[in-house]
Amino acid sequence: MTTLATAPDPGQRPQRPEADRPDAASPADAARAGTDRIAVRAEDLVKVYGRGDTQVTAIDHVDLVVSRGEFTAIMGPSGSGKSTLMHVLAGLDTATDGHAWIGDTEVTGLGDRELTRLRRAHVGFVFQSFNLVPTLTAEQNITLPARLARQRIDRSWLDEVVTRLGIADRLRHRPSELSGGQQQRVAIARALLTRPDVVFADEPTGNLDSASGTEVLTLLRRSAREMGQTIIMVTHDPVAAAYADRVLVYADGRIAREARDADADAILRAVAELGAVEGLVD
């Protein structure tokens, strides 16, 4: 049985020899280890909405290091701040305080135009609602971000990605001529084509039946394992989270627990325990 450990308090982390550590566990460790293995990093990140009585802290001094090629799931109760964390890390929303990096670029230091450029060239997105352009074919949808970023289309990489995703024979179809699962695979191909530093997936199976959802999760996991693609996925679903290498359980704007290779039962128990402790679930 896999148990989910309480996330370490960075201030109280036991000191172990560098070679003993399975992973760079904090921004300070990351800096020591060098940033080339690191896809995404946050240091003392804060996001506060509103003021006074209506103030909500959706990100409460979060430290996070995500290694390249890692598939991470962020799970947690509704309203805990998962989407806000993803949006701030991806440069879709601004931080109130602290720092976040994608690769070597500090996201929290960029203006709107630079953020747009960073997102186009270095970030892939997969959304619950697919977000494909209905008037474009599957192939045109897949190549759109690369064309917007004025990148040359790498035909052999495109062929490899669509073959691996099983949509090579669907490229001339428009989204309305594809099933939900096929549309989501087109969206994954679009996200992978620019070989981004990170793909953010927001409830990618939320609109799919369970068979298509399983297929999409398997493909995301293979993208990490076989193509070295870093993926951060927000989900409500412990079964979906169990496909990830690493699960972060988010509550009240903090990473409350985390685990590697946890099964769905262990994840569900951890969220339920946390909910009981925090009064978040009945």
Ligand SMILES: Nc1ncnc2c1ncn2[C@@H]1O[C@H](COP(=O)(O)OP(=O)(O)OP(=O)(O)O)[C@@H](O)[C@H]1O
């Ligand atoms: N633009 C905003 N203005 C004010 N408050 C906001 C805004 N966006 C989110 N919030 C608040 O921040 C908190 C975290 O919201 P967020 O959507 O990040 O949570 P979540 O864990 O992703 O929730 P869900 O699982 O329901 O999507 C909530 O209390 C929400 O009401």
